[in-house]
Amino acid sequence: MKKYDAIVIGAGHNGLCNAAYLAKAGLDVLVLERNPHIGGASVSRELYPGWTYTNCSYVCSLLRPEISRDLELARHGLQVVPYHGGVTFTQDGDHFGNYPDAERLYREMARHSRRDANAYERFEADVTKQTRLIRQFLLTTPPDPTSFKPRDLKGLLEMASAFTGMGEEGLLDTVRFWTMSIGDFLDEYFESDVIKAHLSGSGIIGTALGVYSPGTAYVLLHHYMGEVDGNVGAWGFARGGMGAVAEALASSFRAFGGEIVCDADVHRVIVERGRAAGVALADGTEHRAKLVVSNLDPKRTFLQCFDASDLPAPVVEQARNFKIRGSSGKLNIALDGLPTFKGLAPNSPLMLSDMHCTDSLERMERAYDDWKAGTWSKDPYVDTLIPTTVDPTMAPAGKHMMTVFVQYCPPALAEGPWTPQARDAFGQTVIDQIAEHSPNFKDLILDCEVRTPHELEDEVGLTEGNIFHGELTFDQLLFNRPFPGCAQYRGPLRGFYLCGSGTHPGGGVMAAPGANAAREILADLRRPDVTPPSYLND
């Protein structure tokens, strides 16, 4: 029987990135994917004839440019088309437009509050400062603060010097930024409800926290630290949908000689003499390898793919306590034409951007209160985009595709598990909310796929439907991610590694966990490091 150098469980973007680097270093690598298609949550699928649904992750920005260049993803077919700005509709029929043009944005902000317009520059500068600080840690392995190993001590010193390099007030501001809520942070700059609501979305997307929960200002960074073509903080559409990211990574991996097998549902990691020796599939097939890497989230990895007796007891406990809370849902809609929105001209640049309907922090926070009570938000926060306005390849000519990210939506309802009726009611709530601002929206709907955390877990394998493979709270960041002792990509037994979003630096289609895990694996194998260094001179 063939023995691979490495098996990667799961062909999500991190699994593929990890595999590509291992293959690039000369290893013989097999990627096993449970679904008939690759990509995990980074997929494009034709679920309605003629329409491509990018039905999980939907926009691209965080993908580390170092990786994108190093693996030549552009040559492998990835094209990211930037989009700019955003709009939030208000209940009185007005809106706030986050125009890409600075002059126009100033005028638009001043229309709502001159004070806020003047504060925006300060806000941008302060957030950029935090973004610059965090970016240098993305492609590094977090040092273990409890360790006395030279490498950890060195890492800690480097980290400390990055922080102290900001100066006394800069450092204090950073600590404040990392620990405060996005609501309180925005309150320090702005007074207009709609402007605050518009900017607060990035602090809560994908997390089971409200805009007034401390720690959410940091989550903002997870939506600001990316870039498109060197434009820091910019977002873009992957041409052909997010599946293009996975396809490009897979193509790069195959070019290094890698092998991907789909419809291969890994049932269990084979452990022999205390080390991972391969995997057994649900159909009984076994694959052997010198090491096994899991792209699955930590809960799924340790609680489903192992016999508990193969793991140290504390790890099972840690995996059980790992917080991975579904908080978001998704609607993917095929439209017969371009909807019109109240107050927006059909050719408004705001039609090309993300659209929101929540116009105050109070409504944002109340949406979270519904989630706490175990129901989907009756007045949800939506992040709506029509990618076909920028990338017409995703629908037939003249038709459009709309992606609606919805928060909050619990993994199970207070009264029990999700039912098809409850799912449809949830979808209807979202549609009604958008229709309030778009008179012809309902008439244009040809097809609507509604996804609750239940569907995300079922199909994509995201436990509880959490899009980040685990909450981005302090107990699960940096040297704590996924949990203390397993935060350097090494699992609790020899020959086993983690490379998914459940590891540092976390979720978003970033590919950094995959590359970081590859670096650690190659170090353990005493092979030269082929992963790209993080670049700092932006």
Next chain:
Amino acid sequence: MTDATYDALIVGAGHNGLACAAYLASGGRKVLVLEAGERPGGLAATREFAEGFRVSAAAHLLNMLSPEVAKELALERHGLAYAARNLKTVVLPGNGRQLVIDGDRLEGASANDQAAFTEFQRRMRRYAKVLNRFCARPFPHLTERRGRDNRLLAKLAWDVRTLGKADMRELLRIGAINIHDVAEEQFENPLLKAALSMDAVLGSHMGPRSPNTVYAYLHRHLNDDGQGPALVKGGMGALGDAFAAAAEAAGATIRYGARIASIDLTDCRAAGVTLADGTNLAAALVVSNADLKSTFQLVGPLNLDAGFVRRVHNFRARGVTAKLHLALDGLPEFRGLNPADAGSRLLAATTMDGIEGAFNHAKYGECSPQPVMEVTIATVHDDSLAPPGKHVLSAVAQYAPYALKAGWRAGRETFMHSCLSQLEALAPGIGEQVIAAELLTPPDLEARFGLRGGHWHHGEIALDQALFTRPVPGANHYATPVPGLYLCGASAHPGGGLLGLAGRNAAKAILAGADAA
């Protein structure tokens, strides 16, 4: 230089102001404490709210007072006495079985919970001990370090390291998160989880699910010796009296009825104060025990850098805690409560969701229709507080936001009613026993104690306003951007809770600065 009679003027005779005065006076400084009111102690106050009925007007339990401060200032020699110590905590069950927390021992919980609780207490006490080392001295500078800062930082880092790998990892994991998740991980009994949550949210604009509540829990247990809280004989005002006596014994002078109209600057330095009656007092040092916002209001924004004014403005001090006082005709009978436990610390909060639900309203400027409460009936232990046979019930009630949307004129009755119906449900018939009732809302606390925002701790104790970030960058080492002006109140590190440490640390910083100069 001035020809001032005093070296230092202290704004406010709260316990921290008095502690600072005592330490400065012991350090050879001539100190004058200026107090607007007629009594010392600030929030450590006893108040007669109905004829013959007296109660601790703000904090009613003493559980955090720094033992160093108590010992160094000889507070017991200066009159501090306890009516009861090591109080048990009882979670009132309503219809089920009560839960009693007596030190490390639980009554009414499973063996699993008892084992988990023992371990939890052990850990928390270790963490609190380490945290105490951070709190019992001025925090070192982090980037503009001198030799002393380096030594201190190394020592603090070492203190954390000595926790050992397992406990240190756990501290780094849970230190910044919420009490809800930690309690869910470790315990089964909902009453126990509620009790831990109450410790984490009392006095703050947070619910059990708010990250930072584990830190708030640790802060509350900073000087936890594993016993329970204590009741001060004669009400909390006696603590204020003891601090005042200690300050005077050390040589400080206290002047009452001296409301300060402004803190005066000469050549951009603090040079004295002007009283409301127009008197000018000069001194090289002005030390403010007032809260951050009030302090810089006295300085005047025109004398400050715009960025710093913004920071002061942004300091979060949104009071959500009200105080309910009831004069009772007899001892109320709580359902399910063993009558022998009536003098315990009683918690009226049965689930974490209930507390979180009560907090939800505060976020939107509403009062909780089902408030949660910490209740004491001090008269069980101290008959000096009420006429014979009568009792005084004191309840810390949450959540009652300072900025009530409906306005407190309308909201006062409603919230009082909500509190009383919660109590009525737990102790049927209590309503009949009420002779007099008083509700102190956050605006009342603001008016009475000069606290801007009515926040008990002068400002939220959350990680963005704690330790080396407290209260705001630029004023986080007791010195402020105004040379000669210092902070010594709960706004400063390590914050509120009748610790006495802010005053002691400020005095140390002032004396050390003078030595270095």
